[in-house]
Amino acid sequence: MNEIDEAHKRVLGLQLPTDPRWVNMAEMDLGEILTDHAYCEQKAATSCITLIQQYPEKTDMVEELAPIVTEEWGHFRMVLAELRKRNLPLGKQRKDEYVNALMKFQKKDGAWEDRLVERLLVFALIEARSCERFRLLSLYISDDELKEFYYKLMVAEAAHYKMFIRLAKKYWPEEKVMNRWQEYLDFEEEMLKTLEVRGDRMH
Numbered sequence: 001m002n003e004i005d006e007a008h009k010r011v012l013g014l015q016l017p018t019d020p021r022w023v024n025m026a027e028m029d030l031g032e033i034l035t036d037h038a039y040c041e042q043k044a045a046t047s048c049i050t051l052i053q054q055y056p057e058k059t060d061m062v063e064e065l066a067p068i069v070t071e072e073w074g075h076f077r078m079v080l081a082e083l084r085k086r087n088l089p090l091g092k093q094r095k096d097e098y099v100n101a102l103m104k105f106q107k108k109d110g111a112w113e114d115r116l117v118e119r120l121l122v123f124a125l126i127e128a129r130s131c132e133r134f135r136l137l138s139l140y141i142s143d144d145e146l147k148e149f150y151y152k153l154m155v156a157e158a159a160h161y162k163m164f165i166r167l168a169k170k171y172w173p174e175e176k177v178m179n180r181w182q183e184y185l186d187f188e189e190e191m192l193k194t195l196e197v198r199g200d201r202m203h
């Protein structure tokens, strides 16, 4: 494995690289993968709105998340534009097994602030994995326009991953955050091994 292929671990902490067959599978039906991707962006925007609604007293977090909502919705619109360029329709939203599994792993019995940290870590992980997959698309997809498109999104999602980790450290001591983060990384590695590699799913 070369240095570039190890970036997922060094930069993002992810324990398992994406199956190398995935990009080829994804590009076989661009309408499917772009549809799934569009809803990932929609959910990213919606999740930030929900956090703002549920934790309005966390002023710093609200200030940081408000522009992210706009950015994620912008990503949704960018994916829509890619579909339109190719005369592909936006399909229906799919069941998101990856995100559902992460949600289940969250501890839901802690104090209000503990539950916030759990959610911030789940969002950080979704951003990290998205970033890793966008990077693969930016390198290996054959469509040159999409290469550039996914490169831009990879950079944006990397910044979001860092932001969610930084926010978590506002509410828990750093060591506690990093210990729990490692548990999430380990869980994600095992969970990914059980998920079928599908070209119509971003995760």
Ligand SMILES: [Fe+2]
Pocket: 041, 044, 071, 072, 075, 156, 157
């Ligand atoms: Fe995004």
Ligand SMILES: [Fe+2]
Pocket: 044, 072, 127, 156, 157, 160
């Ligand atoms: Fe994001």
